[in-house]
Amino acid sequence: MALVFFPDLRLNMELSGPESAAPVVLLHGLGTHLRLWDGVVARLPRHRILRLDMRGHGLSDVPQGPYAMGALIHDVERVMAQVGLRDAVVVGHSVGGMIAQGLAVKRLDLVRGMVLCNTAARIGIASQWQARIDAVRAGGMEGIADATMARWSGRNWRDLPDLAQRRAMLLATPPEGWMGVAAAIAGTDFYTPTAGLTLPTLAIAGISDGATPPDLVKETADLILGSRFQLIRGAGHLPMLDQPDSYATALSAFLESIGHV
């Protein structure tokens, strides 16, 4: 892991895989961090993989919020420039998928293809996000922990064998960072710009995802000409943890199908 320094911000990132291999960028979602992708990285040994901690998350700096979606997109753009990556397949989970859409609109030279995982052009409504932000401001991350676990994993979330680790990941998120990114999500509607995109795209949904349900993910996939949609069974909002083999198989098949190997 390494910190990348910019005048206003330090972002934590990790590069792995053979230097000359086809590049893949992994962008995590709200309340998680780059370690979310450990299982995926282990299953994609033949790609050059960049993953980073979004601002306000993991080991990256936590500037005072609220954050703009444009700033989150610029963070990825400048880290890719710093490490010399372009023409990458960008795999974006949840808000990471919104960032991927925005990056493709702004810098198609950086994005060879997208995997839009448990995400959408617009996620939730502003009043919902404001209520969650108010809850975090009042009670810290603990204030939204149960509701988030339920959205992430569906009805049987209390039975998850790794519930303690998932909860710990959320609770480790700096409240200022979570609120900052939540505000960016609340203010984003990419329906029109995303509908103008034409690039190889795979959309992935988890059948029991309460945060970005399959219909919502499919609606966004349908905006992009020629996109594919894959539903992962036995998975919720975090299919890379729920079904790591199916998830990596879907990813590998997509990379192969577009010759990004």
Ligand SMILES: O=C(O)CC1=CCC(=O)O1
């Ligand atoms: O609802 C949640 O907490 C899940 C989520 C929505 C956007 C994101 O990045 O995570």
